[in-house]
Amino acid sequence: MSNMNKLAPSKPKTIDLVNASLAKRHASEKLFRYMGLISILMGLMFLFMLFYSIVSKGYTAFQQTFIQLEVNFDEQLLDPEITRHHDVLSSANYGSLIKKSLSQVFPDVRSRNEKRLLYNLISIGATYQLRDMVMDNSALIGQTLPVWVPADDDVDMLIKGHTTRDVPETERRLLDMQISWLDQLAAKEKLTLKFNTAFFINGDSRDPELAGIWGAFMGSIYTLLVTLILSFPMGVATAVYLEEFAPKISG
């Protein structure tokens, strides 16, 4: 380092050159580091955006609107000859029970059209629900019980907020009259959202409020089982062979 003093003063010292460039190099180092951090954050942001968008659009599927009705399991309508026979109970007209119950709640609904609109508020699954109740326990016949039945999918969409009332009536699936009935039911606390167990128990259905994933789920399980049984032993055997027995091939 002592030679440096003998050189012409205009020749820059190495250490000065290095010190001059340090600021720039540190800046580019910082930039590089931030770029790396940003890219990780972008990747994580994509992940959260994906989850958020799917969950926020789909979580309402776990709820279902139910309407409470006072159902009179009238013996005259279901089983007039008091046979309690399986076929008789199975083919009785349970829809009429629901219609009667609705008419009692809204006695001033007279005309045929209006009645049809009223009955459309309840899902068709309610009929099967009542049938299952009676088939399980025929002692119900003759009693009057409050039953929570699933509402139709149009009602469900309204209650969950997917369709709004601002849209003009002709562009909606539910008429103002139907909405006013629903409001009356809600005021009496006979309309509420409950956990949708049908989603996990039922199979496919053309009625959205009754559809479930059970069939598809079992299909997935069986496929996975077959795949596992076939591929796991074979994969492990191949790995054992390649690791232990096969001659070492270079490369």
Place this chain on the structure above:
Amino acid sequence: MAASFYFGRRRALMISKGDVRTLNSLPGYYGYYTAIWCGIPALIIFTFWQLFESTLITNLVIAGLPENVTSLSKQQLNLAINEIRNLINGNIVVGTVSPEIAAAAERYRDMQAISDTALLVVMIALGLGGASYALSCIHQQQRARNKVENTILVFLITCSTVAIFTTLGIVLSVLFEAILFFQAVPITDFLFGLEWSPQTAIRPGQVGASGTFGAVPLFTGTLLVSVIAMVVAIPIGLMSSIYLSEYASPGMRALSKPLLEILAGIPTVVYGFFVALTVAPFFRGWGESLGMDVSSESALAAGVVMGIMIIPFVSSLSDDAIYAVPQSLRDGAYSLGATQSETIRRVIIPAALPGIVAGILLALSRAIGETMIVVMAAGLAANLTANPLESVTTVTVQIVTLLVGDQEFDSPKTLAAFALGLVLFVVTLTLNVIALYVVRRYREQYE
């Protein structure tokens, strides 16, 4: 088989007269030897029996059918066989059953019963015969251990080659059907034609029946979507792997790496409707606010989400490559006064470059072959364009739409799917081979 193991072991112990060291192998091996001789011949016969039983019985029953049935055309004969099978299984039969068919079904049932009993008898006989043969062979000097180990080795080799044979089978089946296609449509038309419109007439004189099978728009569509995916995935994947391996604290690395791997684990169908429901409308609205005409099935949306899916592939493969660079190179660079970013840019990336390039090529082959995202996000009409805001279709989408349709199986329209599949297979295979070659040739051997 368990009984034969037990007896074999006992015999071996008896022979040794209490001193186990005089035996060549451990007593257990003699037991396994007996069990193998009992089980494997029976298993082989069982497999072959099951494979050929139904065809054999069907042929016998058909030969026994009266003349008027056997002289029917091939399709009607198949229908008759189906009727017989339905009768046997207790399924619903179409219309009334003719007496010959009913008699044939009875015969089938009888023969099935005979065959089942025969199978049981043969298997038991083989089992006992094999076991007694093995027992008689057991003596002091017998190399039971070698024989047992060899059997296991053969089993392992068979398992390993199953994968190879399966691949071969897939390739051959695609190849045969593609050859049928190229007999109907010349290969130059297919590879270089500019119009993709795969409609063939079901009835003569049907409107819209002219089909052209030029695949260039499909190739450009695939390329466009894949390039967009790579443009998204490579910078993010590479930079995040560099940051995670060089700069990040161990805690952050332990947290971020699994989260990024989750991106790879999400089912592609979920990505598909994420695109269709969220990303594509977003791009469309954004384009409209800027005054541009963005299709709701733009290549941009599909490409971006596909890139998101591929980020973990690029990231983990380049992470491995960077990790393999020895610490001595880094230490040398630091000792010369280089900053961390300069070390990475000038020393580590060039050293890890073959591995990174191989990783990118593998990710590219994944992007080209990806089906579900583009089926839900990209359009169906072939469009020869380089504008990412328009809707394009890819090779994989066309394969799906062609095979899910109603055309008969040997029309050129359906066979085109096999030709496309062959092209796809060749391209991804080439990419993978190139990736392997790059790694092998340019990889630095650090001891």
